[in-house]
Amino acid sequence: MLADSEGIFIGSESSFYRVLKKEKLLAHRGKSKGRTMDRPAPLIAKGLMKFGHGILPI
DSSP: OEEOTTOOEEEOHHHHHHHHHHTTOOSOOSSSOOOOOOOOOOOOOOSTTSSSSSOOOO
């Protein structure tokens, strides 16, 4: 819940998020870079029983 300084209800956080998204105002602003997401390294089985509990064919 978001309220002004007098405690009057303005709207929910999800409502503000929806409005910002619609107006394309969610882009990162400021001097620092936005968060980057690195993909995890792929898992490669190099023999039997390397991953999980079953037998994986090579």
